[in-house]
Amino acid sequence: KGQDWGFPPPNPERHHEDGYRLFAESIRHSLRHGGALRIDHVMRFFRLFSIPDGMQAAEGSYVRADHEDLVRLLALESVRNKALIVGEDLGTVALEIREVLKRFRILSYRLLYFERERGGGFIPPASYPSQALVSSTTHDLPTLAGFWQNRDIEARRSAGLISTEEDFRAQLAARAVDKQAILDAFFREGLLPDWCPRSAAEIPELTGELHNAAIGLLARTPSMLLLVNQEDLTKETEQQNLPGTTSQYPNWRRKMRFSIEELGSLPQARDFAGMFRHWLDKTGRRE
Numbered sequence: 001k002g003q004d005w006g007f008p009p010p011n012p013e014r015h016h017e018d019g020y021r022l023f024a025e026s027i028r029h030s031l032r033h034g035g036a037l038r039i040d041h042v043m044r045f046f047r048l049f050s051i052p053d054g055m056q057a058a059e060g061s062y063v064r065a066d067h068e069d070l071v072r073l074l075a076l077e078s079v080r081n082k083a084l085i086v087g088e089d090l091g092t093v094a095l096e097i098r099e100v101l102k103r104f105r106i107l108s109y110r111l112l113y114f115e116r117e118r119g120g121g122f123i124p125p126a127s128y129p130s131q132a133l134v135s136s137t138t139h140d141l142p143t144l145a146g147f148w149q150n151r152d153i154e155a156r157r158s159a160g161l162i163s164t165e166e167d168f169r170a171q172l173a174a175r176a177v178d179k180q181a182i183l184d185a186f187f188r189e190g191l192l193p194d195w196c197p198r199s200a201a202e203i204p205e206l207t208g209e210l211h212n213a214a215i216g217l218l219a220r221t222p223s224m225l226l227l228v229n230q231e232d233l234t235k236e237t238e239q240q241n242l243p244g245t246t247s248q249y250p251n252w253r254r255k256m257r258f259s260i261e262e263l264g265s266l267p268q269a270r271d272f273a274g275m276f277r278h279w280l281d282k283t284g285r286r287e
Contacts, residue, residue, distance in 0.1 A: 002057030003244060009050045012065060024073050031081040036225075038133075042087030042106070045070040046097050067100065075104045086133045086225070090114060107225065108132040112182075112218060113141060120177070122185040128221035135227040136214060139240040143229070144214055145206040146237040150175055155238075159248035176200065186213040189220070206235055212275055219279035226285060230256050233272050 015023060030037055039045075046067040051060035078085045086107045089098055098108065110132045115123045128134055136144055142152035153171045156162045162171065179200040186192045191213035197203055203210065218226055231240070234257050242249040263269045280286040 002051075002060070004051055004057040004060075009048060009063070016066065016069070020069060020073055023070065024077060027074060027077040028081065031077060031083045034083065036084040036086060037078070038086040038088060038109070039074070039106075040088050042089055042101065043093060043097055045074075046094075046100075071100060071104050071106070074106070084225070088138075090138075102131060105131065110134050110221075110223060111138065111141070112136050112214065113147070113178075121181050124185070124189065125217050125220035126222065128223050130222040130224060132223040133225040133227055134218050134221045134223035135229070136218060136232045137229060137239075139229075140243050142239050143231045143236050144211065145232075145235045146239055147175075148179060148206040148210070149204070149237055151237045152239060152242070155242055155249060159242060159245045161242075161244055161248075182214075183210075186210070186217065189213075189217060191216045211235060215276060216279050216282075219283045219285060226280075228276060233276060234258060234269065235272075 027037070045065060047062040047064050049060050050063050051057055074085060077083075084107060086109055087101050088109045089101060090109060090111065101108065108129055108131060110128055112122070112135075115128065117123055137147075141147075146152055150172060153162070153168070153175060156171075157168050162168050183192075183198070183200045183203070187196075187198065192209055196207075196209055214232075215228060218228070230236075231238075236254075236257060238254055240254055241251045245251065258266060258269045263273070277286070
């Protein structure tokens with residue numbers, strides 16, 4: 001059905017007249033306290049989906065933007081503030097958009113779930129781009145543990161986003177195929193012990209071996225940055241946000257399993273961090 005976020009679209013003529021002052025100030029403000037900035041929905045610099053008043057989300061249309069102006073200002077502010085820029089180029093991304101982002105050295109955003117071969121299998125870590133941030137998931141997608149236990153599919157059904165039992169079964173079947181493809185990729189890379197089951201159907205949840213293999217595959221990529229969400233570091237099953245929902249799901253209200261203090265003191269938390277550090281050492285990333 002699409003999504004209507006309720007934001008009024010910007011007036012490109014007004015922004016152009018004052019040299020995009022508001023845009024530049026927004027980027028500058030966001031860079032004050034960090035060394036990297038992730039731009040959500042970076043395709044917005046190229047086109048923005050606008051919905052006429054009184055119409056449904058599916059009745060909107062894309063409106064093109066002056067992307068060269070916006071991207072140049074973004075690059076300028078990143079140099080001024082000595083900060084990296086990561087563009088969330090997920091979903092349906094036109095090839096020319098990624099070419100422009102690469103030209104301006106804006107890092108791509110690559111996720112384990114989405115990096116596929118044409119036949120549906122998962123690409124080897126060596127095939128990931130170097131000018132990128134690599135991660136397991138985002139706040140809008142299932143965690144590694146939730147993906148393996150189909151928690152996101154069950155959450156969508158509970159929220160009314162899956163309307164029929166047929167659709168529910170179809171998504172479960174597709175997930176089974178994806179899990180097997182991930183398992184095959186882990187074995188292909190030598191990331192799992194020989195005694196581990198070769199069939200994903202025999203592994204009902206994200207075991208320690210699968211967890212270690214997922215982090216290991218990401219760490220082996222040549223991508224400049226590696227990010228592991230705390231949910232995936234500590235094997236949480238529920239995602240922070242379920243797109244397309246408001247009150248049907250506790251979006252942005254889920255607390256982490258461990259507090260900041262516990263992350264440095266509890267044995268289980270230290271075990272998770274130790275596993276991550278092992279891969280940083282083994283792949284040379286910590287150097």
